[in-house]
Amino acid sequence: MPRIVSARVIVTCPGRNFVTLKVECDDGTTGLGDATLNGRELAVASYLEDHVVPCLIGRDAHRIEDIWQYLYKGAYWRRGPVTMSAIAAVDTALWDIKGKIAGLPLHQLLGGAMREGCMVYGHANGATIEDTIEAALDYQRQGYRAIRLQSGVPGLASTYGVSKDRYFYEPADADLPTENMWSSEKYLRSVPPLFAAAREALGWDVHLLHDVHHRLTPIEAARLGKDLEPYRPFWIEDSTPAENQANFRLIRQHTTTPLAVGEVFNAIWDCKTLIEEQLIDYIRATVVHAGGITHLRRIAAFADLHNVRTGCHGATDLSPVTMAAALHFGLSVPNFGVQEYMRHTDDTDAVFPHAYSFEAGLMHPGDAPGLGVDLDEDRAATFPYKRAYLPVNRREDGTMHDW
């Protein structure tokens, strides 16, 4: 049996911060797990270093489910993003190790490929509708079959989802949180014309997506869903905060626009009602923040019983280690829907050399044993941690609002 002899936390900032766990066994096999929690990175690094690593040494790396249960039940204080990201990092690293020892890519261990590749969606955004459409046409030319549309809101100085750079988007860009200003009324007026222009320019053969980023009340979200129905969106995402899962009952009663939610979820309990009552169509929980491959498979199996498909989060704060894990998972899970794909910086790609690739709108994790991702530790050491916060958000009268 491969005995765990060390587990190290590596923090690096090749354009943005990443926390990675590297587990090593007595036979020299190593595995990687992503533990990045945007804006709260060092909390997970400490949770791992101070509270998890001491419990791992000497364990049989093959006993993935047992170690998962040990860390989840053994914490006593269950769930939460910090705990579940730490567990995810261990879980992902152990699956990587198992794949390397078996000499098989991870998707083979998960049941084998069910499809040629994972359909991914790219991010078209711009300050104006025209700029966003131009970016979307560019994605369409590159072969994307699904495109997310985000545009600046007339009357608001800035908003989420609109980047300074053409392909690279990173909202956590300040040493202390930037303060943004928000108006749901202005925003709600701006989205239907964006979709109308997009259908006009891009046609009907491409999937169009949109992220509301938890900004609306349930009844406002219902109105947006109705307003967008003529343009047949693939989904609207995080249309209202989901701490209260019952919120989605109201939205569901009013619109046939498909609903996606869950990038901030970290356990199956966060989506139990949403899935059981078929209040959503896509679950966005992802490997790194929802307890690793072991727990995400459980969520997906439960979702499959209720006609809910996967649509995993894949923003730039999810490292190439998570991206690879998500692609192995997506390739093998029956109820795969779509995978989000935002490109990393060249420095990030150089720190994490990887086997995954993009072709004709689909991504494939490659056939290297395990995850197919490495960490160049020397290069990582040249990019030290840099504190960076996500912005905060206020309404026009100064009241704090969801970001």
Ligand code: CS2
């Ligand atoms: C967004 C993310 O990709 C998405 O759907 O909601 O960019 C999100 O803002 C970041 O991951 C926050 O860290």
Ligand code: MG
């Ligand atoms: Mg989102």
